[in-house]
Amino acid sequence: MSAPPWRSGSTNGNNRNGAFHSVNSRKTLSSRPIHHEGTQTLTQTSASEQTPKTQFPDKLKDYVARTFEDCPPEEKVAVELELKRIITDAFNEKVVWSLEWDKMPLPQAILARKKVTAKEEQTAKTLSMGQMSRVSNETGSSPSSPFIRKPNYSNAMDVDHPGKKRKSTGSSEELTPPAPDRFEERFDKRSRQGDKFLPTSGKLSQREKDKRAKRFEDERREYLPGSATPEAPDNKKPLIGRCMDLEKRYFRLTSAPNPDHVRPLHVLERTLEMLKRKWRSEANYSYICDQFKSLRQDLTVQHIKNDFVVTVYEIHARIALEKGDLGEYNQCQTQLHSLYREGFKGHEEEFKAYRILYLLHTCNRADMNELLANLTPADKEVKAIKHALEVRSVLAAGNFHRFFRLYLEAPAMGGYLMDSFVARERKAAMCMICKGYRPDIDIRFLTEELGFESDTDCVNFLCENEAADLIEQKTGDKGVPNSIRFQTAKALPLFERAKNAAFSKVDIKGQL
């Protein structure tokens, strides 16, 4: 049998329907013979186009009547609000004529469902962010779309504008009423569709799926006894967005993602190109970071895992490094770590080197040991990793002389990472210098040994550490100033204090 029109080939068509998954499946439950649907929708929709908004379908009137028929007085206000919302939404979305109001759950039922969703989110809160978005994804319909008939509406859109949007193939096939057994077809179409999507979005192993399914089975049984969905909604399919905008502000999700606001992969790919261009031309970090976060979020909620995702995280990580945003960098690094482990390709060596430097920053010895244990001989030949390992080893030896040399010759973005602990190590080095050299020391020597760019920088550093008084100018035989000296002995306690303070606080969110 030929594929239903909204499924035929093009990715966008798939996206749209996939996005409505939970809603869809519920529809298949309706006892009504489904093969009428397509035709009906078609006619009804065209009718709705002509009908003035102010008219109400009879069935809607019945629906309102039914709503208030068995409404307990204490809930009346809430129900009324909900009803209002439903009808307004229906009008706004021009489905008021196509909806089967007699099949529509009453506002009371929708409110009850919302409560359940809220409850589930409560439980999900304890889970990590990533899991959380998956959870909300699972719980089925997004609270803002109570229309169980929504798929029809989207079909209608397709039919109304064949070929207008790139996604529909726009053949005459679209207008053909679906065959009688179409809902079954549609059902397993979807599961096949899912398989097709595996390489891009379905990198979820069967095991994970089972686990999740089990987890939610329990919850569903508990919260929805004999509800309107005796058949479990098709919750294993990842959501696929339908948003075509390149830009989107980041918003931390508090509910199930709405496919209308999620961009599908092919849009995201263009988004990345645009962001790269913008970063080069404008370099507005707060804008770029925000955009990358929403990009990452869209990838996460759609369960997309592939080399493109690696690229996104790598670029964001590099930009974050450049701006010294270690929190954001670490989130990217954590993701990259697991993506590489799952075999996705990117610049693994480069990021391994960063990770070594990062672990030096956080003084995480246990993980460093772990990382060393997992380095291959080939890794150790990579320039960046070699550099990072050497940094580690000279730091362990307290060899600040070599350390600051390595700082100045760090490959790629390594220097930015080292920036994060150079200040700290300078203080440590100052302690050793103050203890080791007597009675004083040339500022120029400090500049060179501590990797400052100029004597001024060095003096500034000393002043910042309240050691300004200990800098003095020495004059030669004829009263000509020949060097600026720093009195080491007195400075030791100052730098001891500074060093201890600097080493005591290393705190990064999302610590890997």
Added chain:
Amino acid sequence: MTTLYKSFRRALTTKDGALLGCIFSLENPDRGTYAFSTNHERIRGDVEYEISGLTHLRDENTRAAWVDTLVTYWKIAYILERDDVADVSWSKAYEGQKDLLLAMVRGYTKGNWPHWTLPVMYQICLSLRTVAISSDDQARSLGKAPEHLEDAARYINKAFTLCISDRAPIEESRKWGTYYIVNLMFKTYFKLNSVGLAKNILRVLPASLADMPPLEAFPKSHIVTFKYYCGVVSFLEEDYGNAETHLTYALNHCKADSIRNKEYPLPQYLPAITRLKHTRLILTYLIPTTMLTKHKLPTPELLSRFPRLAALFNPVCKTIKSGNLQAFDAALRHGEEEFVRRRIYLTLERTKDIAMRNLFRKVVLYQNEENRTKIPVRQFQIAMGCAGRGEELGAGGYWGGNDGNDDGEHGEVEVDGDTVMRSTPERVEVEVEEVECLLANMIYKGLMKGYISRERQTVVLSGKEPFPGTVV
């Protein structure tokens, strides 16, 4: 009647905890007959019949819990014995073990099992872990993700709670099982490479220590292991002071004479070979720790008893003694893989300070008596670049005499480190700034007393004990 029931009856009537525990061990030789003695249909009836009439089981809850436990155990036996060895589904066996553990937990919570049955808890937790490892191995070979050991850790945690939360008077409290279970958890976490979780236990434990008997009252086998893990956790956290305390305690109590303890509840007649292994494990961490904290190298007598430790530490120790920095680096590189695997690399790396101290000390000793307080930096620079081959460094060559170079150390180690030496480069030029930097390091760390005068390019050393603790 199969032997298993006989043992069970005897253990219950004589209150023989150890015997009772052995029944649930994976090594129980009676398991085969037990598995073949009946079928799924009749096992419960059989068990009920076989264990009827025991005084200990007069309480209905106690009896029911034992029946459940034995039935669950039979199911595992069935999986393990009646399938072909190659076909055993370890994941199924694992599920069985989990049920067994839960039956055991019910036994203690609802069935009022007395504290002398603790060995049952030990064995069940132990075999849960063993089966989980087998299951994970199998999963790996099938390309699946191993996750049972992690799961097992959570279940063993239930046993931990059982022990620690028992409010019975101490004489008959399950608290006596605490350390055994904690050790098992440590062992599991280490296997899982999550030292963080191990730290969590150490955070939880002190809260309940108040109403626990003193450490010494527990069986030594429990305590030695416990102290060993505490030591290793401290070691990995770079808390070398505590690591030393814990590991030393473990070592002292692991000695031959103290091992023959027949204390309650599990008589542990450790075979000499196991004892040796335990000592070796303790020493693997204690040796690097002491090298750092006390600047002490292991004596040849000690290492001679542990060939593997000798192979591990000798090359490094030798270079530390001679102060040959190039050879030290080579030795460290040479053993890197093994050191990293044992998590002692980062610690050993830091012993380079001692090697350097020894080298600088030699430089000082080489000077004439009257010049020993003012030494040109250049002298140290030459020394650092020197890559003489171990023995040559001391005998003749650049350094002239063999003057007192070893007296500060405790015992000499002369096991062959030649393979390492030969691969070292001839000479390395070290920049004068780097030499100064390392001298400053030594001074800062208190390994040397004195200061550097940059204008004169000299190190001015303290007249008294310039190298504290080394008789110089």
